[in-house]
Amino acid sequence: MKLAPRLAVLLTALAVTACAPQTSTNSSSDKDDKTGTLRVWLFQEVGNKPKEKVVDSVVTAFEKAHDGTKVDVEYIPVETRAQRVKAAFNDPASAPDVIEYGNTDTAGYVKDGGLLDVSKEFGDWTEAKDTDPTAKQSVTVDGKVYGAPFYVGVRALYYRTDVFKELGLEVPRTMAELATTARKIRAEKPELYGLVVGGAYTYGAMPFVWANGGELATGEGGSYTSAIHSAAAQKGIKAYTSLFGDDNCPAAKCAGMGGNDTITAFAAGKAGMAIGGDFSHTAVEAGKVKGKYAVVPLPGVKAGSVAPAFAGGNNIGVLKSTSHRTRAVQLMESLASKETQASMFEAMGFLPTFSDVRQRVAAEQPYVKPFAETLAAGTKFVPASPAWAQIDSSLVLPTMLQEVISGKKDVAGASGDAAKKMDEAFGSAG
Amino acid sequence: MRSLSSVRLVRRPWRLFAEASALLIAVVVAFPLYWMVLSAFKPAGEIESSEPRPWTLAPSLDSFRRVFEQNEFGRYFLNSLVVACSVVIVSALIAFLAATAVTRFRFRFRTTLLIMFLVAQMVPVEALTIPLFFLMRDFGQLNTLGSLILPHIAFSLPFAIWMLRGFVKAVPEALEEAAYMDGASRSRFLWQILFPLVFPGLVATSVFSFISAWNDFLFAKSFIISDTSQSTLPMALLVFYKPDEPDWGGVMAASTVMTIPVLVFFVLVQRRLVSGLGGAVKD
Amino acid sequence: MRQGRGLSRPRGGSRKSNTAPRPQGRRRGRSQRTPWLYLAPALVVLGGLLVYPVYQLGLISFFQYTQAQVSGGEPTTFEGFGNYAELFGDRQFWEVLLATVLFAGACVVSTLAVGCSLAVLLTRVRAVPRLALMLAALGAWATPAITGSTVWLFLFDPDFGPVNRMLGLGDYSWTYGRLSAFFLVLLEVVWCSFPFVMVTVYAGIKAVPAEVLEAAALDGASQWRIWRSVLAPMLRPILVVVTIQSVIWDFKVFTQIYVMTNGGGIAGQNLVLNVYAYQKAFASSQYSLGSAIGVVMLLILLAVTLVYLRLLRRQGEEM
Known part of the structure; x- marks a missing residue:
């Protein structure tokens, strides 16, 4: 039987003509359109309707405030996030502008070259000063900020x-x-x-x-x-x-x-x-x-x-490939704002990342108290690597x-x- | 040598025994399925409880409600149906032609080809998604159902060809000679004589390709990136597998909903499987 | 083996005879071009969608290729056999490989035995029990692997499962011991993959002319004899594909182990190659290492297939 050698020859022939495997080019976009459609990916929760309601009201307000901007939100299952997000990094044409992501994924996404450095905007954001230190640590890699904390879990x-x-x-x-x-x-x-x-x-x-x-x-x-x-x-x-x-x-x-x-x-x-x-x-x-x-x-x-x-939880970030940089960062800030986080807690029970907002909701919902205390006592995060x-x-x-x-x-x-x-x-x- | 009557005598108790065991095995095999459906109907706290009862006193449709409430669930269902049916039909036709070629003809590289067909199945699918991703992107198929149909056709073909090869082989050469003697054209023989004869094989392979396309997670989550309206049913199931807080009721309800169409598909085609060739291949 | 059958191997088998109405002439020409014509659609699809990606896979295994390279964040660098060296240098890899071979072997044998016996059983019973067994089996086959594994885990849960109660096993934990965990996964694998064997073999038996079986039964041959000397030889092409497919699938088993042993069992005692590949490479986007594992799996499975086919050929089975 001459099958195996023949196959081997075929395979080596293929290997010899080798060139490098395919890659894509995901350079950051220079464009900064102030109008057009912003695409957003959020995680789909098991009972997603209340979340959609909160997001919808944020979106409506955002579209009203920024003339000519449309926001298109998609909900993706958490289990599929790894493939989706990688695919978005590989194919900027399919990529959204703003994403929700698990805070342990931050360093990996940064390394993959997918997230936009928003240190400056985050520093200028008035609400950011009340952000819990561990929550801030979970958006920070090498001293640079790559998003806004959305909620925490302890x-x-x-x-x-x-x-x-x-x-x-x-x-x-x-x-x-x-x-x-x-x-x-x-x-x-x-x-x-x-x-x-x-x-x-x-x-x-x-x-x-x-x-x-x-x-x-x-x-x-x-x-x-x-x-x-x-x-x-x-x-x-x-x-x-x-x-x-x-x-x-x-x-x-x-x-x-x-x-x-x-x-x-x-x-x-x-x-x-x-x-x-x-x-x-x-x-x-x-x-x-x-x-x-x-x-x-x-x-x-x-x-x-x-x-x-x-301190687990999720963040909201902007993708490097966005062509609407200013608007995308603004949308990130409205989605992660104190007001949104407070209504998100009402709707979904997500713990706010702002210490003051958290104290307020803990007063309303007694079950939150021990968790808020735990957060206040200081939490830890996994290595940002x-x-x-x-x-x-x-x-x-x-x-x-x-x-x-x-x-x-x-x-x-x-x-x-x-x-x-x-x-x-x-x-x-x- | 036994006489005819003794054969009959032995047969009847044998058959009763065989039927009893078939039913018993059916019950054992179906038990996990029953447990799945049962868990879908159980209220949330009862699914994993310290008294595992094979019934529930408070059946609830809550889990199913959570499944159907998902955005565009109907759309996902339709997409899955389109993908699975396209894969079944196209791969059956392509595999039938290819199986005829490798069985009825002798040519160089025939065996090599047959083995090459299998090669792609021998590696982990995760390893192929990146190259396939770039391929789909270059074809402009990303985010369309085409990006699911094409790879699934490719992945179900090898088995279908190997499988149908056995069935084509079983059709006697003499039948082919006779058809040509009667003046049948090549395509007439192929489609009107050979095709019906290998139908049981086609049914078995199409059940296979239907199920693997229907249940696929990996391609759906790798290639349908930005357009959730092109998503398929397994994505509606994955929603319930949330790390740290899985919703087992939702998982079971979604799986029940997903399993039913496969059973319907099978009931529709099983008659073909059973009646098969019958006495068609006499001589 | 590559000899032409009968008349059919004339070099260049004349284009003229292709259009000629004489049946014999047509058969001649057919053997050169027609098979390729019939094969063309399959070759286009498989070449584009399987061969090319497998080629890329081989290529990737020689490079440093992670998500950062794929999305263009860092340049790809040629590593030579670096990925393979890393893999072969890992002692765990060899342990996992051995476990995979043994586990897959056990799964293949059990699945084939159960599937074939039930296929024969199906031909012995009337419509109602047959449909019942078929539907139950189809249900098992159609259940998504991830759900099937979850349900089996529920059934055998020491605290919440009904099986331990029915068998009076108290709170015996199936997943703690290495062998009992593998055994539990084996049961689930057989449960969800025997239907494929059963339906396929059943379809094959149905394609065997009824007279042949009746004649054998009239001769007073036992069930086992009928299977050994009548059915098995006639079904051989189908059994071959069923066996090869089962070997391929069971060697690559992933979901069942991943879900049922919580990612590879206590301290990784139930790891199999595909789960190992996922944890070591794919989950953290190290595609190059993953591809190297893929290439190793490919070579092992190819070797098994070739040896198997050669054994068959030695027994006089032509391909």
Whole structure:
């Protein structure tokens, strides 16, 4: 059979005639049309109608204020954002002018050359001075601002008021108390997880690292180095992973859980405590524990302190390829304005990124209070490096946690390996 | 040697046993589907609850409402239908011709070609989306249904050709000779004799291409970038897979809605699959 | 093997005879040009939409090519075998490769066994059970893989699933152990891919003349004998394609592992090659590394296919 050699010849022939693979040219546009159509992509939420209503009123006002400008809004599923946004960078003809994007994607999009540097406009924007510092950090790469924060999401401690009352437990004030309380619940009520934790729940584990003084990585811009194997970070990892066990959350069941699984367990009445976000509120309300739970900030190491939480959320940015620079930035500002954020909270429950607006809405909606307190106590953000996308998608941190939980490695070994993988990513992503 | 009557005797209990097991297997296979439909009807808090009951006392249409409330849901449905049907028809015709060529003729590179057809399926599709993206852009097909139809035709062809090859082969050469002796033209033989004979194969391949085009996420999210009116149904499903707060009720309801047309399509074509050649290929 | 059949291999098979009404003359000319005519549409489509992208894939694997290069932010640089060196230098890659081969093998064998036996079963039963089984199978096939995986995970959930209760397994966690997690995924893969085998093989059996089967049954041959000595040989072209397709799909399994083991299992114990490729490369837009993995997968699958076809040919099966 002469098939294989023939094929090989064919393939080598193709390879020899090689030229470079295709690329596109996504240079920033010099044009700055003051009229025409502005295209906007926002994320499509599960119940999207209220969001559309708020956006529509912003758009109507904007079109009225700027004669000759039309705004065309499209809603895209969050799950498809990666492909969509990349495609928009590749084909400026299909690209929108303004986009909503997840704040952990900022550095990656900047590296891909997609987002417009709006530092100057952001500095001139009067409302910007009230922006939460971590929210501002989430639009900043290498000291330059690439958008306006749209909303934030943080996690806090959900606990069962009925269980606590029945067992005569106090709400834990320190991380050590958290662990002992969790074990007490499990001991008294073996059908419940004390504090439900997940081996794949990175943002549930990070507060333990941060509260113990650890960091994910240190450095600025392109020169991050991993710090996940530092002594402080290891202490946090140990604190979190020690919660996996038959005396709280059995490894066999909890090692594979992600953030959503832990909330599901809590909502179904399977857990005494859980670490959940403000966005988990709806799911918990729909579950069996409605009316039987409360939320407090996750306690830190010292009594009365709050463990730093990860500040997730979304931003609004302008694409570099826009040919309506001025108008696009103006639209970004109206979409992320105090007024819009306040109505967006009313409509969707998205937490505002302005400290003053957040305080105001927290007064109206009591469930927001612990989350606002958590934000006020100071939050943390992931390294503003394009490498983060790679670290996140290759599950470096969940793997580290699961190696410890399943007993495959000790804390020092697992965190050392994770640090090595992170440094490789920081190195290659530049 | 058994007599005819003993064969019959053995047959009847056998058949009853076979039918009972077929039904049992059908139930087992359908159970996950039942669970999907059930979860679509369950109220939000009951989908994952510590008492997993195979029924619900409070059926609710809320999940379906969230599915149908999406912007342009009807439009997505129609787009999916256009894509899937175009892919089925065009790839069936092209594959039939190609299968005839590789079965009824001998020529250089025949085997190489057959294997080359498969090559593209052997790599992860993600790896091909970037080159395909540039191709679609250069054809000006981005953001149109064409950017979904073309790659899907290409991806369902290899299987269809390989599959139909078996069916064309099964049609005896003698039949072809006889047709020519009767003075039939080449195209008459091809379309009026051979085509009907390989119909069961066409049905099996078209079910395959229909399902893969109907359920595709990757091309839809890579090539339909800026014009959501050209989106397809899977995009309406993906909305519910929100990181950190997935809406399982919506996922199950959207999947139920997506599965039904495939079943309808199959019921429409299955008669062809069953009646097939029958006694057409005697001799 | 490339010998012409009968009369058909005259060099340049005369254009004249192409239009001549004599049937034999026409057959002669056909064998040179007609096949290419019939193949033309397929070749145009496949050449443009499959061969060219695969060629690009090979090309990309030799470059530094990430999203920044694609969108023109940074220039592409030639890397030679750099991407391959990175891949082969990763110990995890070899572990994942081994797991993938074993897992895919198990999936292929189970899917084919279930699919073929049920196809034979379908020919033995009357219309109602047949339609019931067919519709159930079609439903399984038609369910989007992402939903199917989610539902199976629900069914086997230690806290919220009905299966553990029915089987009295308490809160046994299927996804914690490496083998039990692979087994659970295997069940789902078989569930959603046996219908393809079943329907295809069933269509194939239906194309076998009824008399042949009746004659065999009258001879008192057992089911197994009929399958071994009558059906399997007649169905071989179809079984070949079904096998090759299953190998290709199961080797490339992605969604089931990704969804059911939450991205590759506890500490990556359930990673398969395609998920590995996604996490290492595609999710973070490192297309060049991803393409290198793609090329490796291509070469492995091509080798498997060629060996398989050669084995068949040795058994006297002509292509």
